């Protein structure tokens with residue numbers, strides 16, 4: 001099990017790929033010194049040429065250079081869409097999607113002697129919740145599948161960023177530019193047809209107010225930019241959340257006593273009825289399980305690439321403006337100097353310890369980043385993960401499939417760092 005690059009190469013080191021310096025920061029204190037104490041300086045992003053097309057010329061939140069446009073679109077997301085009353089307005093969509101996931105699990109289990117592949121069974125439900133928040137109306141099954149397949153193709157391009165750093169590698173991807181152009185045209189066409197449907201339903205008073213699309217249409221943005229921003233919302237929120245859920249379920253399958261403790265904890269607090277959002281604040285053990293999962297298996301082992309807006313110094317190193325700065329957060333969250341028995345899955349540690357995942361007072365684990373570029377979806381994602389784990393464990397008992405076979409924790413880098421072998425588990429309906 002990897003503990004991060006830091007153990008091998010030290011707290012900060014540079015690798016050259018072609019002419020581009022890539023500076024890896026692996027220490028928690030240097031991460032705090034840069035992302036929190038010098039937050040403004042380290043809040044820029046490198047501009048990868050291959051992303052120009054799919055980001056409408058770097059006009060989405062994650063790729064936009066630090067500046068007024070970034071501030072405007074980020075503030076819109078945080079203050080309008082992610083405001084608590086607005087999130088609560090989408091509660092019916094969440095409950096609908098959770099019910100669908102549970103029903104899918106029952107169907108799949110029935111067809112496969114009790115066995116369920118966790119990732120694919122959960123993914124569409126999480127995607128559906130975000131689609132609803134993005135567009136304000138419930139899409140038909142085939143529309144959801146079309147959007148999902150389309151965005152999986154768009155998301156795959158993020159895995160090809162190496163081509164920007166070493167352009168020579170492009171010879172292994174002949175026809176890439178043409179294929180990208182075709183995909184972008186399809187993305188714009190499919191999204192535009194959804195915008196049209198939104199307009200029709202809105203005129204009939206049949207949309208949930210407060211969607212991301214509604215907020216974006218109030219701003220001075222082009223259709224292409226709105227397509228890009230809606231796509232980012234879906235891409236940033238789906239696989240990060242589902243990857244973490246799969247890891248959490250893997251740990252619960254590997255640790256039946258922790259799973260039983262969670263089940264009893266939920267029963268003690270809420271009784272027999274399904275967990276609701278208002279219960280979450282009374283379920284610290286549930287939160288501890290999510291935190292421990294994010295510590296041991298953050299869906300990104302590094303943050304998104306950062307850059308400095310002017311030449312800087314960090315840990316005695318010069319950081320030039322053309323450098324790509326990578327924060328290796330896995331090293332920090334598995335650092336034995338910070339965490340006792342760091343490779344052990346032990347949610348109890350969070351029952352005794354108040355951990356600030358935003359890193360503002362000091363960095364120990366920052367699965368959502370820290371400073372100005374911290375993930376704006378932190379609270380929404382946490383709520384979705386807690387609700388889903390609670391319902392999955394309330395409804396079913398999860399165990400190894402086939403019985404006696406250990407869960408394999410090998411990793412694979414996709415858009416997120418996922419389980420190399422999709423978790424397949426056996427589910428048994430709980431008595432009630």
Ligand code: HEM
Nearest residue numbers: 061062233236237240241303304367368369373375377381
């Ligand atoms: C378990 C779930 C999630 C994790 C672990 C996660 C993690 C992260 C990380 C590590 C970053 C990069 C921070 C940096 O570069 O410093 C990020 C950025 C971002 N995330 Fe998330 N994320 C999650 C869910 C979500 C959700 C649900 C949304 C929205 C629907 C979202 C939207 C974004 C956006 C827009 C950015 C770019 C922020 C910026 O550059 O200013 N994320 N996230």
